[in-house]
Amino acid sequence: MHSSAVNLPLVRRLEAVSFRAWPASSVIYDGSWQIRLTGSHPSKRINCVVPLDPSDYGNCDVRLEKARRRFEDFGRPLIIRETTLMPPELRAHLYDNGWTVFEEVKVMTADLVNAELPETMAHLPTHDIGRFVEASLKVGNEDLSLRSPIAEIVSSIKPNLGLFIKEEVEGDPHATVICVQDNDLAGVLSLEVASAARRMGVGSEILTSALRWARISGAKTAWLQVVSTNVPALALYEKFGFEEAYTYRYWGKDNS
Incomplete structure (x- = not known):
């Protein structure tokens, strides 16, 4: 380094x-x-x-x-x-x-000001932390004992918070993502896509909504963190113009 x-x-x-x-x-x-x-x-x-x-x-x-x-x-x-x-x-x-x-x-960043994002938002953020946590545990196939700890972490996030759930039927989530808008910067966290819904454009769809919301909220640059061996995630983020800032x-x- x-x-x-x-x-x-x-x-x-x-x-x-x-x-x-x-x-x-x-x-x-x-x-x-x-x-x-x-x-x-x-x-x-x-x-x-x-x-x-x-x-x-x-x-x-x-x-x-x-x-x-x-x-x-x-x-x-x-x-x-x-x-x-x-x-x-x-x-x-x-x-x-x-x-x-x-x-x-x-750690990757992308320019939001000039990003080509659709004018309409397919998904609006929810403010229901409990519902979001349930959905993210289900999508990630995570241990349900993490419900309370994750809710506690999400509840303690101070900047402007967007919690996104992609689902066709309520209670059957396909993807979730957290977006934290902090002045001119927006962080994309915990993007999860259910294994059955992968390679169907669901990740792109929910990430688009999160970035669009962040831009409307005043963010000019998006950032995220991704494990360097996660090839599918890197491919998705690069498609949205994310470039490495540092590791x-x-x-x-x-x-x-």
């Missing part, structure tokens, strides 16, 4: 909006390291340490051990999320001490 070609102010801005778009229940700082923990939900984005200053590396042994104990209290393995803001010395330290990268994620990686030790 070479920071020379990366727009660091943009990285900082996208990191800040992504923290607001998918909030952790506990956030504390150790220097400029953000320590994000959520006891009720295992999502890596809300259970990781994110170093946010390339020069803040001192006492990393002690700080990592302190963070490990804190994660242990939450019943979580310690995960470090490496963006281009992480000190290179910390990356070297992790590598030298047996940590490994176990996932890479692309980040998750590091784990004895737990990945």
